[in-house]
Amino acid sequence: MIKPTVGRVVWYRPGPSDFGKLAVNGDQPLAAIVSTVWNDRMVNIAGFDANGMPFNRTSVTLVQEGDAFPAINSGYVEWMPFQIGQAKKHEAEGEKAA
Incomplete structure (x- = not known):
């Protein structure tokens, strides 16, 4: 799990309530920045x-x-694939060091 922090970039996946309010391009996510962290999943x-x-x-x-x-x-947000890959890389490096 990646711990969210203010300033991190995430992908926003619009939900049905966003249609007609936000311009979207097919199923591409929208760029977003975390402005407040409530917990690891909000x-x-x-x-x-x-x-x-x-x-x-x-x-x-x-x-x-x-x-x-x-x-x-x-809608919901998710991490970009690169961020997930980096987190796994750092986790593997930590396990090697231990």
Whole structure:
């Protein structure tokens, strides 16, 4: 699990309640930055839609690797594949050192 911190970049996956409010490009995620951390699985974000227009969301579910995707009417955020790969790399290096 990657611990969320303020300033980290995440992917926002819009939910049905976002349609018509945010410009999207197919199934591509939207770029977002963590602005507040409530816990390991809930954050506030400031993001940009597909046209570069800013938006914000509060109390957004952060889906960690291995979590089930939320079955809710709002969007969620997730880590980018690169971030997941880096976390695994650092974890493996820590295990070697131990």
